[in-house]
Amino acid sequence: MIKKTLAWLSILLFAVFSIYPMLYVLSVSLRGDNAFQSHSLEIFTSTSTVKNFIDLFVNTDFILWMRNSLLVATMTTLLGVAFASTSAYALSRYQFRGRNMMLFSLLATQMFPATMLILPFYIILSKLRLIDSFWGLFIIYSSTALPFCVWQMKAYYDTIPKELEEAALLDGCSPWKTFYKIILPVSSPALVITALFSFMTSWSEYVIAAVVLQDPQLYTLPLGLRSFQASLATQWGLYAAGALIVSIPVLILFISISRYLVSGLTMGSVKG
Amino acid sequence: MNIATAHAEPVRIQLWHQMIYGHRQVLAEALRAFEKENPDIVVQETYRETEELRSSYQAAAMGGSGPELVYGPSDQIGPFAAMNIIRPLNELLEKDYFKQFDPLATPLYQEKYYMIGGGVGNHLMLLYNKKLLSQPPQTSQELIEIGQKMTADLDGDGKIDRFGLVFNYTEPFFFAPFIPAFGAPFMTGNTEPNLGTPALQKTFEFILDLRDKYKIIPKECDYETANALFKQGKAAMLINGDWSWGDYKEARVDFGIARIPMISETQRWPSPLVGTAGYSVNANIRSPEHLAATLKVLKYLTSEKVQLLFTERVGVLPSLLSLRANPLVKDNPLLQVSSQIMEVGTPMPVVPEVRAVWDSLRIQYQKLLAGSVTPQAAAQEAQSMAKAQIHDMNEVIQPDASAFIIKGLILAGILALLWMSRNSVGHFIQGFRGPQKFVYYMMLPAFVGIFAVIIYPFFYNIAISFSNFSLRTFQDWSIVGVQHYVDALTDPKFYSLLLKTVIWTVVNVFFHVTLGIFLAVIINQVMPAKGFWRTLFIIPWAVPQYITALTWRGMFNQEYGPINIFLQKFLHLSPVQWLSQPFTAFTACIITNVWLGFPFMMIVALGGLQSIPHSLYEAAYLDKANAWQRFRHITLPLLMPVMIPAALLGCIWTFNNLNIVWLVSNAGEPGDQTHILVSYVYKAAFNLYRYGYAAAVSVLIFLILVGWSLGSLVRQYNKEKKV
Numbered sequence: 001m002i003k004k005t006l007a008w009l010s011i012l013l014f015a016v017f018s019i020y021p022m023l024y025v026l027s028v029s030l031r032g033d034n035a036f037q038s039h040s041l042e043i044f045t046s047t048s049t050v051k052n053f054i055d056l057f058v059n060t061d062f063i064l065w066m067r068n069s070l071l072v073a074t075m076t077t078l079l080g081v082a083f084a085s086t087s088a089y090a091l092s093r094y095q096f097r098g099r100n101m102m103l104f105s106l107l108a109t110q111m112f113p114a115t116m117l118i119l120p121f122y123i124i125l126s127k128l129r130l131i132d133s134f135w136g137l138f139i140i141y142s143s144t145a146l147p148f149c150v151w152q153m154k155a156y157y158d159t160i161p162k163e164l165e166e167a168a169l170l171d172g173c174s175p176w177k178t179f180y181k182i183i184l185p186v187s188s189p190a191l192v193i194t195a196l197f198s199f200m201t202s203w204s205e206y207v208i209a210a211v212v213l214q215d216p217q218l219y220t221l222p223l224g225l226r227s228f229q230a231s232l233a234t235q236w237g238l239y240a241a242g243a244l245i246v247s248i249p250v251l252i253l254f255i256s257i258s259r260y261l262v263s264g265l266t267m268g269s270v271k272g
Numbered sequence: 273m274n275i276a277t278a279h280a281e282p283v284r285i286q287l288w289h290q291m292i293y294g295h296r297q298v299l300a301e302a303l304r305a306f307e308k309e310n311p312d313i314v315v316q317e318t319y320r321e322t323e324e325l326r327s328s329y330q331a332a333a334m335g336g337s338g339p340e341l342v343y344g345p346s347d348q349i350g351p352f353a354a355m356n357i358i359r360p361l362n363e364l365l366e367k368d369y370f371k372q373f374d375p376l377a378t379p380l381y382q383e384k385y386y387m388i389g390g391g392v393g394n395h396l397m398l399l400y401n402k403k404l405l406s407q408p409p410q411t412s413q414e415l416i417e418i419g420q421k422m423t424a425d426l427d428g429d430g431k432i433d434r435f436g437l438v439f440n441y442t443e444p445f446f447f448a449p450f451i452p453a454f455g456a457p458f459m460t461g462n463t464e465p466n467l468g469t470p471a472l473q474k475t476f477e478f479i480l481d482l483r484d485k486y487k488i489i490p491k492e493c494d495y496e497t498a499n500a501l502f503k504q505g506k507a508a509m510l511i512n513g514d515w516s517w518g519d520y521k522e523a524r525v526d527f528g529i530a531r532i533p534m535i536s537e538t539q540r541w542p543s544p545l546v547g548t549a550g551y552s553v554n555a556n557i558r559s560p561e562h563l564a565a566t567l568k569v570l571k572y573l574t575s576e577k578v579q580l581l582f583t584e585r586v587g588v589l590p591s592l593l594s595l596r597a598n599p600l601v602k603d604n605p606l607l608q609v610s611s612q613i614m615e616v617g618t619p620m621p622v623v624p625e626v627r628a629v630w631d632s633l634r635i636q637y638q639k640l641l642a643g644s645v646t647p648q649a650a651a652q653e654a655q656s657m658a659k660a661q662i663h664d665m666n667e668v669i670q671p672d673a674s675a676f677i678i679k680g681l682i683l684a685g686i687l688a689l690l691w692m693s694r695n696s697v698g699h700f701i702q703g704f705r706g707p708q709k710f711v712y713y714m715m716l717p718a719f720v721g722i723f724a725v726i727i728y729p730f731f732y733n734i735a736i737s738f739s740n741f742s743l744r745t746f747q748d749w750s751i752v753g754v755q756h757y758v759d760a761l762t763d764p765k766f767y768s769l770l771l772k773t774v775i776w777t778v779v780n781v782f783f784h785v786t787l788g789i790f791l792a793v794i795i796n797q798v799m800p801a802k803g804f805w806r807t808l809f810i811i812p813w814a815v816p817q818y819i820t821a822l823t824w825r826g827m828f829n830q831e832y833g834p835i836n837i838f839l840q841k842f843l844h845l846s847p848v849q850w851l852s853q854p855f856t857a858f859t860a861c862i863i864t865n866v867w868l869g870f871p872f873m874m875i876v877a878l879g880g881l882q883s884i885p886h887s888l889y890e891a892a893y894l895d896k897a898n899a900w901q902r903f904r905h906i907t908l909p910l911l912m913p914v915m916i917p918a919a920l921l922g923c924i925w926t927f928n929n930l931n932i933v934w935l936v937s938n939a940g941e942p943g944d945q946t947h948i949l950v951s952y953v954y955k956a957a958f959n960l961y962r963y964g965y966a967a968a969v970s971v972l973i974f975l976i977l978v979g980w981s982l983g984s985l986v987r988q989y990n991k992e993k994k995v
Contacts (some may be wrong), residue, residue: 015809112974116966120733146718250813
């Protein structure tokens, strides 16, 4: 009994730890700009107002940023899933020259401080005339998410019994057909993780977007939100309201796929 | 409209600026009017936050492009001119053109004009709330007296509800006006720091006294806090610049402005830095057509018409001398007082060295505020630090013997690669037709993507790490050898940072993993509605990192952050100075990152738990093993294979996690004592222009991580083999 109480107690404590910051953002977003500083811990006060949310949609380009972000994130996810699922399959099933090298260098890419890559990115993109173009972002985002996604997908493919494809190949299926008719459908948990990762990379990325996109018509959400944060006059209320809304799509995504999350992230390492 | 203009493509001019919200609207209006009159030119304006404007303009200019016009504070022309990425305007405009402006709006750098300001000012002054006091203080003594009277706990809850004075005093710019008032300027001879003076020491003591002895300023006060307190009437006086007026007018604060009070001890007025924010022209404009259009826009934006628009709408003091007699300027009481305040001001230095002076001043000043150095030591230390930084920033490293070797090695490397790939390229192309063509097609997109986005930039950085790429060699850097590596490896700072980074990584990953396992076990064994809890604990993972970081920064605020409020209200503890003490600031970063990282580990652990066969636990029950024994002998060993790869990856990510440290500690505050290696690299590259050095340290980081991960993989492999 005591054990149960302790368990409940600690889990409730952690629940507060994990959701309070979001409640705090909510509370700031509901305060008027002038009441940003407060000595009270209450989330809702008598002066709470949804004005910031209305302002966000009516007086700023929030909807435009949202649309741009959705476009970028969707496209990145599609590309990321396509690249990761195919190359991971090759790495999992075939022996070829440079295979181990490829696997290690994928891991090694995570070890270089990412911020130092911005300058070369800019040079490549301006040479390719991809500044101010979503294509620049698609390519960078889907490729930077690749190392994790490929490892993830490979670990999962490794757990799928080879017999499954061997039968299909014997029946005269081409390798490609075997891949997308037989393997892909049973890999959904891993595909979902890959999709989620690619989506998250692009949805909340700021530094690269700031370099690539210069036309305000192309701004993504993080860039848009940042513009409320002028160095000497931040519009905290608007920023908080925006921050909350930015988090919601990801949250919905997480909730709707949390079933897959558990098996997708661990399957490979458990059996492989 | 005739056919010719209807078909001609308009010239597109880009303008990057960092104007605050109210000014942005005026700018947009002016530009749209310009486009109407000049259908052959389209101007596209882009807002960038000041620091970011600087770094993205540098990156863009290096790529040979960037906006035609860049608008920013005058102190950015020093570095830009040193890098040769903005054009001297003397070459473009007739000599007399500059004479019509206030000299403050056309600052000279090495005898050349690089910028024209649309207004002058940007200087600090005392703003006071007229509801609370009718007359502003004239001397520092009065300031203290009035301040003490105004600082009050109004509702008797033991907390101060109204402060006498608020301002962003941790920032050197806001504190700089006092230094000359205590007797000596903070720079001499244009580029020499002059910080080790009794004047600076006295200034330090003055601020400490305001905070600790007279208690008229809050213990922690950044710009936002000061701003909000003044707007809410919770501060009687505020030190802020002319840019802020609009904000307070909008908030309906009845305020007056005055000089920052004279220092009673020396009978001298504090001297705010007066500068301009203005337009500069990109050095990369190639076509004469673009250049002509750019100048047309530049002239328009500094014309009488546009300047008056800014004066009328947001109260900017025009830079055109002809406008000073205009009724809009002459009859505006704020502008009149403001220009009197400017009389005691100092022109803002524009040389790149200023940055090093600010940076060292900030670092030592914050250490002083945290109580870890004496005023005297802080002043001395600031001076030697500024000198060292200026030296590093301006250094142009000459190639030495190692340059030959490095160049030779690079050449040999390229030749070796060509030799090796002479067959491989053929093989590679044939591969698309050969028996393994399926593999080739499957790998191709990822291969191309990773090569372009990761491998190429990586080698590019290696080249930079051997070069003298920095402020003075921005356009023409060359390979000079291994000096940066020698510098880094012989600097004790590198090792202390490495140690701190290791601590940061170990503590974070330890908490991520243990919390993750702990929660997973509880959810899995005890809790009903597992899905609900799982979802609840995923929330931190789903929130974008930059939002997380800024949110926690707000929560750690000493006075208004919920964490301290909670500590005081419910645990009756005294408030913790989270962000102004090095240890607690670093702890704050760790707490934030723990919050961010435990969900991932929890999900991995949950997956691991589900794969443990139930029969093992049943057997343990029969053996009368208790809960701890079951956990210790069944759960933990079987979770390990799942957790170890995740923890490994977690270590790599945490080691290189820039966002949290940078944003929570506001770029290493207090006093640069919260840096880990990556944030240190970021600062060296983007704030101090030491690209070569930063690249070398990044390569070292890379090597450390590769070495470590190979080591642990090998150990893991050996262990598994033994079992």
